[in-house]
Amino acid sequence: MSTSVVGRAGAPGRILVRSPNWIGEQVLAYPFFHYLRHAFPRAHITAACVPWVESVQFRVLLDEVVVLPKREAHSPLARLRAIEGAARMLRKAGPWDLGVCLPNSLSSAWIMFRAGVRVRRGYKRDGRGMLLDEGLPWDAAASTHRAEAYVLLLPPEARPDRPIEEFWGTPPGNDLGPGLPGVAARFDPSRHWPEAEPIDPPQGPYWVLAPGSRAESRRWPEEYFAALARLIAEETGWTGIIVGGPGEGAVALRLSQDPGLKLLDWTGRGTVASYWRLFAGARFTVSNDSGLAHVASLCGSPVQIVWGAADPRHTKPLGPGTVRIAFNPVPCWPCERNTCSQPQATQLLCLRGILPEIVWRELKTFSRECQVR
Numbered sequence: 001m002s003t004s005v006v007g008r009a010g011a012p013g014r015i016l017v018r019s020p021n022w023i024g025e026q027v028l029a030y031p032f033f034h035y036l037r038h039a040f041p042r043a044h045i046t047a048a049c050v051p052w053v054e055s056v057q058f059r060v061l062l063d064e065v066v067v068l069p070k071r072e073a074h075s076p077l078a079r080l081r082a083i084e085g086a087a088r089m090l091r092k093a094g095p096w097d098l099g100v101c102l103p104n105s106l107s108s109a110w111i112m113f114r115a116g117v118r119v120r121r122g123y124k125r126d127g128r129g130m131l132l133d134e135g136l137p138w139d140a141a142a143s144t145h146r147a148e149a150y151v152l153l154l155p156p157e158a159r160p161d162r163p164i165e166e167f168w169g170t171p172p173g174n175d176l177g178p179g180l181p182g183v184a185a186r187f188d189p190s191r192h193w194p195e196a197e198p199i200d201p202p203q204g205p206y207w208v209l210a211p212g213s214r215a216e217s218r219r220w221p222e223e224y225f226a227a228l229a230r231l232i233a234e235e236t237g238w239t240g241i242i243v244g245g246p247g248e249g250a251v252a253l254r255l256s257q258d259p260g261l262k263l264l265d266w267t268g269r270g271t272v273a274s275y276w277r278l279f280a281g282a283r284f285t286v287s288n289d290s291g292l293a294h295v296a297s298l299c300g301s302p303v304q305i306v307w308g309a310a311d312p313r314h315t316k317p318l319g320p321g322t323v324r325i326a327f328n329p330v331p332c333w334p335c336e337r338n339t340c341s342q343p344q345a346t347q348l349l350c351l352r353g354i355l356p357e358i359v360w361r362e363l364k365t366f367s368r369e370c371q372v373r
Contacts, residue, residue, distance in 0.1 A: 023291025039158030
């Protein structure tokens with residue numbers, strides 16, 4: 001096994017991790033944080049993160065969470081001020097023996113450089129190779145799942161000697177059955193997210209709907225969600241709970257106003273982590289390819305994802321909740337674009353070709369196979 005700069009200098013006493021910027025990627029970084037803590041049990045480990053992923057940091061595996069300042073405007077000058085402000089904050093909180101940049105951005109490496117981190121690890125992307133003491137080539141990681149790519153950023157002495165799939169317990173692509181009893185199968189949101197005030201689920205059977213996504217190429221049409229909810233209500237009578245942040249408020253309001261859909265608008269009721277109890281008790285969760293799909297799966301919910309432009313080989317939720325994806329592999333799929341570049345006639349065909357009745361048929365089979373409550 002090769003030895004890193006950290007290994008040659010001894011175990012690091014203080015470690016700084018720049019957490020991912022998106023909820024789904026933060027969930028996929030769970031194995032990274034787990035193996036880092038187990039490799040360096042006596043180290044002081046700090047995660048630096050943007051505000052919207054603060055609630056889903058894995059507190060059991062960390063000594064401290066530092067929330068980076070938000071930029072006050074969208075100008076380049078405001079961005080530079082925010083970056084320098086973050087670097088000053090972290091330099092003051094140091095010193096740091098080891099820093100790991102999970103995002104591939106230039107700014108994350110620059111912040112660690114300016115914060116005086118002694119050994120900086122990350123992928124050599126976005127022109128930041130000179131800012132990293134231990135820069136890794138991105139080519140090998142690009143073909144792996146994101147969770148594996150994060151684990152590869154661990155110092156060699158901290159990497160696991162078993163396949164990353166065993167961490168969750170169910171290998172990617174194995175949609176049926178519990179699989180291996182992995183670490184994440186024992187995930188306890190109340191311990192990892194102690195500051196979240198959990199939202200209590202409703203009485204009786206219910207399912208969860210997460211209709212949001214940051215990219216239009218990952219959002220199933222609103223009318224399709226409505227048609228699916230109507231099918232579920234007519235055949236089961238179950239209540240559907242709509243979850244999400246303020247950005248999903250408008251669509252949630254429209255969907256919940258139709259009594260035939262039996263949907264309740266519970267968006268904006270707390271942080272992302274606050275929904276963990278709701279996910280844990282749901283018959284199933286239906287979601288776009290979004291961060292909430294990852295949170296739902298981590299909390300044990302069976303998850304049906306309506307998959308758009310992204311490549312599931314790289315970012316599919318891995319469990320421990322059983323995950324199934326519905327996708328329509330048109331010739332341009334997966335383009336991994338945030339906006340569709342196709343002509344109007346074929347705009348977002350990868351999503352529009354996934355029909356609600358097909359999803360409901362799959363869901364019924366899925367539910368039986370998962371032995372949902």
